[in-house]
Amino acid sequence: MDSHYIFFPMLAQIALTLGMYVLLALRKAQALRAKTLKIKEAALDNKAWPDAVVKVSNNIANQFETPVLFYALCLILFTINGVTLLSIALAWIFIALRYMHARIHIGTNHVPKRMRVFVMSCGVLMAMTALAAWQLASLIST
Template identity: 50%
Template sequence: MNAQLILLPVLLQIALTLASYVALARAKSKALALGQVDEVRRALHSDAWPDSVIKINNNIRNQFETPVLFYVLVLVLLNLGAVGWLTQLLAWLFVLSRIAHTLVHTGTNQVPLRRRLFTFGCVVLMLMTALAAWVLVIG
């Protein structure tokens, strides 16, 4: 198995973040065109924007929380030579959970479902961490 294939889910996670920025720019342009923005407060107060913009903006902030741990874990596992089928599977599961989380967060924003998706991604990161620790300690 080509260990560098672990970088594909990393690139997809990066693409998801960049796509969220594009969605945010579009949502902001639309809100501005429809006059839905408090022009006086918009520079410093996120509540000056409509919910459609706030949801995307909040989701972008989420892309710099657990995904940062994912990036580090992938690099650690790659450096340890611990990229096998299980590591690949976990990486893909994490990114798929982030895609699903983004769709829910920027769509219906159903908090219970969003929380389950977030928790699933965290469990995957815990498994990746345990795998890295196992390889580091046991060799």
């Protein structure tokens, strides 16, 4: 298995984050065109923006929480030559869940559904952590 395949899910996560920035810019431009926004308030308080903008802004903040652990785990696995078919599958599952989470967050923002997806993604990260620990322990014991 080529260890470099672990970078594709990482790139997909980066694409999600950058996509959210583009969507944020589009939604802010739309809010500005509507001329109902108090620009001085919005400059100091994110909550002054319409809900559609706040949802995306909050989602961007989420992209720098558990995904940071994901990046670290992928780099650890790559560094210790621990990339396997299982680790790549787990990485793609994490990414699929992150995209689902983002879609819920910027759409209906149904918290129970969003929470379920978040918990599942954390479970995947736990599995990846266990796998990385196992791979590292195997490396050390040999």
